[in-house]
Amino acid sequence: MQILHRANETHEWWREAVIYQIYPRSFASSGGPIGDLGGITSRLGYIKQLGADAIWLSPFYRSPQKDAGYDVADYRSVDPMFGDNHAAEAMIEKAHLLDLKVIVDLVPNHTSDQHAWFQAALAGGKDAPERAHYWFRDGKGEGGNEPPNDWLSVFGGPAWTRVKDRADAPGSPWENDDSWYLHLFDSSQPDLNWTDPAVHEEFNSILRYWLDRGADGFRVDVAHGLAKDPELPDWQYHWDMVSGGSEVPENVPAPPQWNRPEVHEIYREWRGVLNDYGQPALVAEAWLGDPKDMKLYVRRDEMSQAFNFDFLISPFEEAAYRKVIAESLAEMDAVGAPTTWVLSNHDVVRAASRFGLSTMGKGPNGIRAWEEQPDAALGARRALAAHALQAALPGSLYIYQGEELSLPEHTSLPDEVRQDPTFFRTNGAEAGRDGCRVPLPWLAEHPSFGFSPDGSSWLPQPHEWTELAMDRQALDPNSSLNFFKKMYQLRKVVGLGSAELLEADGPGLHYVSRAQGRDPLHIVTAFDEPVELPAGARVVLASSEVTQAGGEKAEGYVPANSTVWYVVDRQGL
Ligand code: NOJ
Secondary structure, X not given: OEEEEOOOOOOOHHHOOEEEEEOHHHHOOOOOOOOOHHHHHHOHHHHHHHXXXXXXXXXXXXXXXXXXXXXXXXXXXXXOOOXXXXXXXXXXXXXXXXXXXXXXXXXXXXXOOOOHHHHHHHHOHHHOHHHHHEOEEOOEOHHHOEOOOOOEOOOOOEOEEEHHHOOOOOOOOOOOOOOEEEOOOOOOOOEEOOOOHHHHHHHHHXXXXXXXXXXXXXXXXXXXXXXXXXXXXXXXXXXXXXXXXXXXXXXXOOOOOOOOOOHHHHHXXXXXXXHHHXXXXXXXXXXXXXXXXXXXXXXXXXXXXXXXXXXXOOOOOHHHHHHHXXXXXXXXXXXXXXXXXXXXXXXXXXXXXXXXXXXXXXXXXXXXXXXXXXXXHHHHHHHHHHHHHHHOOOOEEEEEOOHHXXXXXXXXXXXXXXXXXXXXXXXXXXXXXXXXXXXXXXXXXXXXXXXXXXXXXXXXXXXXXXXXXXXXXXXXXXXXXHHHHHHHHHHHHHOOOEEEEEOOOOOOEEEEEEOOOOOOXXXXXXXXXXXEOOOOOEEEEEHHHOXXXXXXXXXXXXXXXXXXXXXXXXXXX
C-alpha cells in the first residue's frame, strides 16, 4: 500500500471543485452561428445540474479572433460577437445565484496586434514609448534581414515578424520599418515584455477590473512563458503546446523563453492583488512536462492550481497512470496544493477520440478524414473509465464542455472551414484544433442540434452526434450524461479525503479514498483485461454500464477498459 495523499484541513473552494470549461463560441448561441454570453447564461442551469461547482470561460474579450479570442485587443470589454459587458455581468450574477463560481481567462503573454499599445508601437516608429511593452529588435545579418534570434513559434514557423513585412504595411506609416517583433504564437499575437513596469501595472488593473465585476478567479494562459531572457539568446527547439518540452532533446541549455524563474515573481505580485478579494483562484496553464517544475507555480504565495497536463497526455495504461498519479500528488502535496485533473480542453483531440487511436498520449494536432480514424467505441469507453478514475482522486478537476456527452472529435471537417492558425502556419501539415471546438449538440431533432435559434453553426457538426445530443441523453438512464451526473453527486456524498494506492496481486489500478466519517470508497480501473472484484463488494458506479460504452454489467468483476467504484460496507453511502 502506498499513501498517495493525506487529507488536509485547508478548504478554499477551488481545492476540490468540479470546474466546467466553457468554450464560448461553441457552447450555446442566443442568435447566430457563434455561441455567446446570452446562450451561456441560458444554459447555466444545465451545468449546475451536472454537478459542477464552477465554470471557466475561454476568452470573450474584444478580439479580431485570429486565435479564437486568445488574441485580446481590449481586456476590459466583451467582444460584440459574444454580447457586451452588461451580458458578462448578467452571466456572472446568474452563475452566482446558482452557486457556481466563475473563472475568466487572462491572456498575459501576448496581446492582439490590434491592441491600442501595439498599434501605437507600430504607428510611432522606432522611438515610440509603447515599443517598451513588447519585444522589438533590429534584425541580424546584412540589412537586418534575418530575425534577431532563431526562436520558433509554437504554432509553426519563426517567432519573429518584420514590421514592414506585415500584410497591413503597404501604404501605412510602418511600410519601411525594418524592426522585428517577437511572437511565440501567431504574428498577430505580439509578446509582452514583462520587464516593463507598465505591463505589471496594466495587468494588476485588469485583474481588479474583473474581480470588481464578480470574477472568482483567472485561468492564466501560457503561464510558463511570460518571462524571457532579455539577452534573447538563440534556442531553436519546438516547445509543444500541452506536452511542453517533451520533444526537446536532452542536454540542451534551459529555454530562454519558457519556465524561467522570474515568472514566479509575477504570480506573487498577483497573489497580493487577489488577497484583497477573498479566495479567488489563479489557475496555471503551464506546459512543463515535469510535476517538479509544476509545483513551483502553486506554492502558497503564488497560484492556486496548475492543470495536470502530464495526466492528460498519459496513455490509458496501468503503469503510466500509477506513475503520474503518485508523482503529481506527491509533488503538489509537498507545497500544500491540490492536484488539478484534466483530460481534455480546446487545444487537444477530445479524450473520447484520443483514447481510441493506436498510439495514445497527447495525440496529433487534429485528425483529418484520410488519417487514422479513432475506434469510437473503445475511445469513449476508455475516456469514461479515465474520468471515473480521476473523479475520486484528491484534488479538483476540469471537464471540457461535451465530455459529459462523450463527444468525440470531429475528424472529417473540410479544410475550407478550418480557422485554427496552426493549420495555416504549418501550411496544412497539421489539421489544428477546430475538431475539438465544434458547437455542442443540445437537441437531436433540430437544425444545428439546437445550438442556435436560427439553426446555424460556425463549424459543421457530425451527423453521428444525433444520438449524443443532450436531450436524448437526458432521457436515457444509462447515458454518458447521466453517468457524469451520478458520478459528481457521489463524489460529493463520499467526499475526498486521503487516498491509498493498493498493490493488488492481479491486474488493474486499485485505490481507496477515505473521507472523514465515511466508509472507504474503493476505485478499480481495469485496462486490457477484466479485474475480479472481492467478495462483498457493492458496486456504486460502473463506467462500463454507459450505453455508449458497451452496457456491460459490472457484476463480480470490472470489465476491461472501465472503472468501478465500490464499497464493502453498506453504511455511509
Ligand atoms: C493556450 C490556449 O489554450 C490556446 O488556445 C492558445 O492558442 C494559446 N495559449 C495562445 O494564447
